[in-house]
Amino acid sequence: MSQLVIVGTVAFDAIETPFGKTDKILGGAATYIGLSAAQYHADGALVSVVGGDFPSEYLELLVSRGMDTSGIEIIKEGKTFFWAGKYHNDMNTRDTLATELNVLADFNPVVPENYRDAAVVLLGNLHPAVQSSVLDQMAEPKLVILDTMNFWMEHTWDALVAVMNRVDVISINDEEARQLTGEYSLVRAAQKIQEMGPKYVIIKKGEHGALLFHKDEVFFAPALPLEEVFDPTGAGDTFAGGFAGFLAQTQDYSFDNMKKAIVHGSALASFCVEKFGTERLQSLTRQELYGRLQQFKQLTQFDIELH
């Protein structure tokens, strides 16, 4: 079984949407990525940091879903990273109400020895220098996937450019792709990003789906049209987790297989938004995932004879 290393935040979130609000619940990019990647036959390990206030039940949940948590450092005297946000009525925009870095401020990720020759590495959204330090510890991964956001473009440009040059795939949203390149056209933005290092560029468009670019090839997967998006938190991370998990399972890193991985990621993200936080992912079965993949086929597949 192929190995997958996931680095990112494990956190508390407090979320408010038009449908309700939560107290501090389980959150963090690596949590969503891990719960999503857990759908696949890959040996996944989370690399993160939490405080002494982090409930052991949450760690046990991750273990029960098949994730190795030995790379999650517990700083007993510290507090876990906390984020609070409130979504607007359109669910596409949100205000951050609180960001308490706590133990994340001095996060020094250590990849467990037995995962240093993993095939796939997913660098969740973090300081790009921290992402680089993870790559320094890896032997020779077959595929490195980078997630990042506008904050690092604005504050740590050089470190971001450095880590981008070391990865195979980058996953960012449309506005970030435009900000990163100064190009409004996503086709041009993807070309410029490929010149910066990543040979494969995923541009996430939220409810409008995701694009995968590689040289002259492009693939598009829509988001599943849903009656209601209950809570968008973690959808992008869930998408990335499905993408990475599927590739780690299949051990085929071709463009054609990445198309399938994008569809798997989109299907998983469509579950994520149905309930608050990680709730829906916690109980998700492979059977349910297959049912939704079938829906994606019906949504997108057509048969045109060209004569």
Add this chain to the structure above:
Amino acid sequence: MSQLVIVGTVAFDAIETPFGKTDKILGGAATYIGLSAAQYHADGALVSVVGGDFPSEYLELLVSRGMDTSGIEIIKEGKTFFWAGKYHNDMNTRDTLATELNVLADFNPVVPENYRDAAVVLLGNLHPAVQSSVLDQMAEPKLVILDTMNFWMEHTWDALVAVMNRVDVISINDEEARQLTGEYSLVRAAQKIQEMGPKYVIIKKGEHGALLFHKDEVFFAPALPLEEVFDPTGAGDTFAGGFAGFLAQTQDYSFDNMKKAIVHGSALASFCVEKFGTERLQSLTRQELYGRLQQFKQLTQFDIELH
């Protein structure tokens, strides 16, 4: 050969985009629809009105592409409908600089006798009472497609509801679907619209593609990712023209065939935006269309084994 009746504006447009501006050029919904539908083996007729100032070359162009123009009334002492608009840098929003209704103000469409038993009718964006008056003249069309916009929702609600109840397919954009139903979710909006009459609901999302809803089924076609959108004018009409033209040619009005029609419409719209106004459509060949349909296949088709 199956017949197709297209009613809508034939007009002068003056367009300004970040790439340049035009003087008065050929425009109007029926013009785009007709040039697009002309790609298909159907006997298409335009029903519209122009003034004595409308160049005969423009009418000859439409005839040369295979459109019957006997239903375009020429009011010699009148002036042709004129619209001027300026697009913002994002190309998704525009300001209307001028709207001179002229002969359109008293448009009383007359369907030529030899087209009154046409199989397919496309009611381009017009006053809904005018759209209804066209249906009054038709024998028993197999498929009626309605295009409309927010202006009629705000000013002629009762007439709009009346014509909606007489059509099979409605084509509107996402914001209009929300305005029409009061539902933010497009899935719910499409359900409510089906209760108002149209059994098939197309929701256009511009650069984000188009959705087709029918009962519990949904199909999605993306817009082709382009390096540059030069001029979005007429893209929605071109889409509708391809949709209607393909269905008139194939004479198969099933959901499965409508999927293909949506892809054809999307492919044609992707040409429309490449040059100012109707320029690209005027020279478009079936060969070029097939090439682009192939690109749509590559963009969207994947093969997932569900085991």
